Amino acid sequence: MYYPKILDYQDDIRSGYEGQGMGDGCFLCYTRFMNNREIAKLLREIAASYVILSEDRFRIIAYGRAADSIEKSTVEAEQLWKEGKLTSVPGIGGSLAAHLGELLKTGKVKHFEDIKSKIPEAVFPLLDIPGFGAKKAYRLVSELKLDNAKNAIKDLSAAAKSGKIASIEGFGNKSQQDILDALKRLKEGQVKENRMPLPYAGAIADDILSYLSKCEYTLQAEFLGSLRRRVATIGDIDIAVSTRNPKEVVDWFLAYPQKEKQVEKGTAGATILLKSGRQVDLRVQYPGRFGAMLQYFTGSKNHNIHLREVALKKRLSLSEYGMKALSKEAEMYKLTGASYSKKEKMFEFPDEKSLYRALDMQYIPPEMREDTGEIEAAGTNKLPDIIGLSDIKGELHIHSNYDLEPSHDLGISSLKEILTTAKSMNYEYVGISDHNPSVSKHTKEDVVHIMERRKHEFEHIMLSNKSIRVNLFIMMEIDILPDGKLALPEEAFNYIDAAVVSIHSGFTIGTGMMTKRVLSALSHPKAKILGHPTGRLLGKRPGYDLDWQQIFKFCFENNKAIEINSYPDRLDLPDSLVREAIKNRVKLVIDTDSHDKEHMSLMKYGVSVARRGWAKKDDILNTLPYNKVKDWLLKP
DNA sequence: GCCGTTTTCGGCCCGACTGTTTTCAGTCG
Numbered sequence: 001m002y003y004p005k006i007l008d009y010q011d012d013i014r015s016g017y018e019g020q021g022m023g024d025g026c027f028l029c030y031t032r033f034m035n036n037r038e039i040a041k042l043l044r045e046i047a048a049s050y051v052i053l054s055e056d057r058f059r060i061i062a063y064g065r066a067a068d069s070i071e072k073s074t075v076e077a078e079q080l081w082k083e084g085k086l087t088s089v090p091g092i093g094g095s096l097a098a099h100l101g102e103l104l105k106t107g108k109v110k111h112f113e114d115i116k117s118k119i120p121e122a123v124f125p126l127l128d129i130p131g132f133g134a135k136k137a138y139r140l141v142s143e144l145k146l147d148n149a150k151n152a153i154k155d156l157s158a159a160a161k162s163g164k165i166a167s168i169e170g171f172g173n174k175s176q177q178d179i180l181d182a183l184k185r186l187k188e189g190q191v192k193e194n195r196m197p198l199p200y201a202g203a204i205a206d207d208i209l210s211y212l213s214k215c216e217y218t219l220q221a222e223f224l225g226s227l228r229r230r231v232a233t234i235g236d237i238d239i240a241v242s243t244r245n246p247k248e249v250v251d252w253f254l255a256y257p258q259k260e261k262q263v264e265k266g267t268a269g270a271t272i273l274l275k276s277g278r279q280v281d282l283r284v285q286y287p288g289r290f291g292a293m294l295q296y297f298t299g300s301k302n303h304n305i306h307l308r309e310v311a312l313k314k315r316l317s318l319s320e321y322g323m324k325a326l327s328k329e330a331e332m333y334k335l336t337g338a339s340y341s342k343k344e345k346m347f348e349f350p351d352e353k354s355l356y357r358a359l360d361m362q363y364i365p366p367e368m369r370e371d372t373g374e375i376e377a378a379g380t381n382k383l384p385d386i387i388g389l390s391d392i393k394g395e396l397h398i399h400s401n402y403d404l405e406p407s408h409d410l411g412i413s414s415l416k417e418i419l420t421t422a423k424s425m426n427y428e429y430v431g432i433s434d435h436n437p438s439v440s441k442h443t444k445e446d447v448v449h450i451m452e453r454r455k456h457e458f459e460h461i462m463l464s465n466k467s468i469r470v471n472l473f474i475m476m477e478i479d480i481l482p483d484g485k486l487a488l489p490e491e492a493f494n495y496i497d498a499a500v501v502s503i504h505s506g507f508t509i510g511t512g513m514m515t516k517r518v519l520s521a522l523s524h525p526k527a528k529i530l531g532h533p534t535g536r537l538l539g540k541r542p543g544y545d546l547d548w549q550q551i552f553k554f555c556f557e558n559n560k561a562i563e564i565n566s567y568p569d570r571l572d573l574p575d576s577l578v579r580e581a582i583k584n585r586v587k588l589v590i591d592t593d594s595h596d597k598e599h600m601s602l603m604k605y606g607v608s609v610a611r612r613g614w615a616k617k618d619d620i621l622n623t624l625p626y627n628k629v630k631d632w633l634l635k636p
Numbered sequence: 637g638c639c640g641t642t643t644t645c646g647g648c649c650c651g652a653c654t655g656t657t658t659t660c661a662g663t664c665g
Contacts, residue, residue, distance in 0.1 A: 047637095050637090055637095056637080057648095058637065058638085058647090058648055059637040059638095060637080061637080061638090061648075062637030062638055062648090063637065065637085065638080066637080066638085090638090091637090091638065091639095092638085093637070093638050093639075094638090095637065095638085096637070096638085131654095131662095131663070131664090132663085133662060133663055133664090134662095135661080135662060135663090136662070136663085169656095170655090170656065170657090170661090171655085171656085172655070172656065174654090174655060174656085175654090175655065175656080178654090178655090225665095268652095296650090296651095297665090299665085301665070304649075304650085304665095305649055305650090306649090307649090308649040308650070309648080309649070311649090312649080313642080317649085317650075318649080318650080319649090319650055319651065320650080320651075320652095321651090379641095380641090
């Protein structure tokens with residue numbers, strides 16, 4: 001199995017990340033900046049309070065849905081509020097928008113405080129414990145008379161250890177032990193987001209998938225869940241197998257060589273823990289019902305909820321097994337590709353295409369299933385034809401091993417190796433974008449000389465490797481300095497065709513300054529691409545903020561492209577911003593930022609980011625043939 | 637609470653699992 005190697009980004013980390021949580025000019029603010037995660041938590045506390053108060057269940061659902069939605073939003077609620085666009089978040093209507101406005105303006109909400117005042121404070125910390133909902137938390141707080149929110153977890157733990165919980169009505173020894181286990185996990189931080197970047201999960205899952213395909217009873221094996229939707233970070237790995245012999249497939253799965261231990265085993269599937277500590281769930285299903293299962297476990301949750309609502313309007317109840325007919329009329333439907341089980345009054349779907357067709361929709365690719373308009377679009381035949389891996393004709397951001405004494409890391413593959421790999425991928429061209437020579441270690445003249453030498457050597461290599469027939473752009477990835485200038489002397493630009501410009505230091509200067517800095521760098525006629533535009537490192541660093549509307553406007557008007565960087569820890573531009581960029585008619589390029597020829601195969605992950613951002617082929621410049629890319633890249 | 641090619645009022649997704657039950661409530665995905 002091929003695992004992408006992790007490069008040393010220590011430079012980035014040392015110079016950049018100093019934590020976040022405060023907005024610009026926070027010292028002048030009287031109220032603390034409240035981020036989306038904190039707002040979501042507050043909304044969930046209100047939902048929990050309503051549960052305890054036996055408030056209308058649909059109101060409770062509404063608060064929970066709003067919390068999910070706010071947490072997932074890539075734009076901070078504060079920003080949306082300032083722009084008067086809070087109600088653009090699905091699940092936020094007039095009432096919640098007003099409450100959140102009050103929250104962001106004054107730091108509190110009268111209505112929320114009234115509700116929370118009716119609930120013992122100690123309930124809220126307990127909501128973080130796995131397996132705890134509002135009712136259980138409230139019950140225990142009342143029975144055990146926990147009156148101190150700060151010590152609630154500790155007090156609960158003490159009560160469990162002394163055996164007090166088992167004697168409470170409705171609880172027993174098992175639930176007492178479960179609570180102790182859950183508290184242990186909470187303490188160890190296992191509950192907190194422990195997600196890995198998609199390409200790592202993809203590499204693990206590819207190996208399991210190929211192992212499962214070797215089982216003689218496997219008819220079809222697919223990813224499920226966030227992995228199949230190609231979300232940037234993945235928790236558990238979920239896999240589905242279509243088979244007529246479920247038991248044999250489950251046993252085969254349990255014999256996987258990388259298995260550390262078996263967690264669960266049932267007739268419909270099994271769960272194992274890998275030696276790497278990652279959990280893998282397998283689901284098995286008969287071929288006739290495989291489509292419904294695949295659809296159900298691929299999600300997302302919101303997509304499924306919406307889809308079931310559509311089904312209900314046709315008097316069909318959608319579940320992981322198929323669609324149950326709820327009326328005489330529905331029983332008579334003729335659904336192409338589906339079969340009908342009279343006994344269960346259930347339509348069964350061998351594949352997803354027939355399932356979506358049954359609801360009078362276009363097939364929706366997994367990457368788009370987030371309930372952000374795809375269901376409406378598919379119902380009116382307006383789903384965009386999104387880009388595929390085979391549309392890519394080359395890429396423009398690869399690091400070679402040519403030593404021009406850069407301030408960042410060198411690649412390890414030679415130009416010739418890169419060309420050969422590109423050829424094997426059917427690329428028409430590559431752009432070699434090595435890091436610029438270190439500014440501190442050289443004089444201006446040194447740099448110009450190094451650049452001149454590099455150009456000549458590359459041209460020489462091209463001449464002696466004509467038979468490979470892949471075109472070359474001699475490019476450079478240039479640091480954007482804190483003052484917005486580029487870390488390359490003007491004379492040295494004569495020796496490159498074009499540049500990717502990126503930020504590698506000074507990450508915490510605030511949105512306004514950062515935006516100016518980037519726009520200044522992009523103003524250079526040879527600066528054509530903004531590299532890894534948010535600077536995020538998944539799970540390590542959130543990235544800096546830019547005024548995207550300004551950036552998009554500038555890029556559109558000046559023919560600059562924004563990069564989707566496929567490097568495993570980056571996947572940057574993030575999918576939601578890809579969609580925004582496209583709405584603003586900005587062109588994108590998908591690059592791998594390869595430091596090794598092996599990394600070039602990671603292109604598929606950049607493409608999946610583009611697909612999640614609803615990018616069509618003509619939104620992505622490196623789907624163009626060589627001559628057209630050349631026209632754009634070399635035009636001053 | 638939200639939301640709208642059946643609606644500005646009257647709807648609002650589906651099923652599995654678990655522990656404690658003796659028919660179900662709570663939690664989860």
